[in-house]
Amino acid sequence: MLMTINIVFEYICPVLIMFWIVISLARLAGVTESSGPAVKGLLLLLSLLAALYPIRGLSASDYMLSVNPGFSIGSAVLLLIIVCNRIFHTKLLTDKDLKRFAIWNILISIVVFVPALGFTGLDIYAMGYGSYVLFVVMALITIFLVFQKSSLSYIFITYIVAFNLKLLISENFFDYITDGVLFFISIGVLIAVSRRTGSNYS
């Protein structure tokens, strides 16, 4: 049962990426701006098909998972924010919070990835299996965000709920927070939001 949930869950991010790609292409062609819900629904269906339909045994999602076998909850949240914005023009996070979220993703990724790739002798990744320090720090950050009434607190609560429910294959809490693809998307989001907010202020 748990394995089935893991398998279903791991396809969420690839499907969201495909939504993003298809909607972006359609937007470039001017389709979504002028079209009604029927066309948008059709595009979503097309995205789902493109993401999951196997060609010679493997779907586009399977190829994405071949490159990045472990999409994090952070990825799922960020992709959901992007896709909702593209399709429904709904902002799940304000630009300020989105920028903070992107910065958090980049920083935590650097902290975890650099030692994991052998550039330092530290073993930060191993702390994700149940280090007292990590969970206390994460709990304190989450409480701080709750006090601040920040929308990011919901994301931090989602990390730990997903981890307790073992929604991903990994037993490591860091795999719920970040992954390689999230790192790169967050850099792109940070640049885009910074440009947007910068041009708004100027």
Place this chain on the structure above:
Amino acid sequence: MTRYIMIILVCILYAIPLIRTYQLSGPPSIMPAGHNQENNASNSREPVYLESFINDEIDGIQCHASSITSAGKNRMVSVWYAGTREGAKDVALYISFFDEKKNSWTAPGVLINREDSSGELKRYVKKIGNPVIFSDRKDRLYLFYSTVSIGGWSGTSINYKISLDRGTTWTASRKMVLSPFLNLTNNVKNKGIVLDDGSIVLPVYHEFIKKYSQMVRIQPDTYEIEYKITKATHEHKAIQPSILPNEKRGLVAFFRNMDRDERKYILMAESSDLGHTWTALQNTTLPHPNSGFDMIMLSNGSYLGSINKAFHNRDNLTLVISSDRGRTWKELKVIENNPDNEYSYPSISRSDRGLLHITYTYERKRIKHIVFNEAWILSQNAYDN
């Protein structure tokens, strides 16, 4: 008010994994060497030493990276990879069983090829590589093998299959997530150690950009496993660890040395907490040409190794023995010595009868097998100074 409820909720949510982690359970310890063997062949006073080949030579086909383990009473199983060249699309993992009573191998069969691996994993598999096979206390067989989706061997990830019927049928392959950055990268060479609580310590190594060794702590379930990975070495030259028991909760690891020195030696490190922490690396006295090797603990606590005992070439394969936990070594027998040929990547295992089996790459054309008992080791005056 809502905020305070949320804070209590956050505290509870973060407490759950901590409670899980600190569940009361006694620390595991190491099973004694040969814990499951019957006392016949191993205690035989008659020295036994036999040689054979597992597979026939086929023109244009290379084979490499064999691994051997016990598969029940009087039965051993070996796996290796073969194809037109290392990393080629036609490379597959092959399996064969050895009957100790008949002293014969079954005809090799394909255990898994690139396409089947891709189908089972639901992932693109560009190439298939190193297999490692070993059994646990419940006679379950574990196969760990490496695959690459993009790039070269430094982009390797590890997959596993489990057999509950001693190698006749296997579960579908499952991919292990062992690195936070695109799962880059881990590979296997030598088998793990089974602890008395049924858990396993599997040595693996990281090759992407920097090279170092890691330990995977595995908790087996019936058809799948849970695992945690921790770093073992911090210096960027020690890979392919072979781990041996030391004391009740002690381990000794010997490492392939990737240093650029002209004269390299096999490296070693010790752990007193079942591989959670390790001492700094130190050189052994064993010359080393940057090649794979394997070691095993004998029933008297001595260590037996099968290595390329040279600084530059893989043209000799030698048995070495240490009675002082790896500090000093004595040459037991030169198994192969033929300049300009390759004899490499040995794997050592003990059968239920206590016989010691070694398989290795023979000139990249075949997998050779030797089997001997501890009486034969004694007959070689192995422990005399």
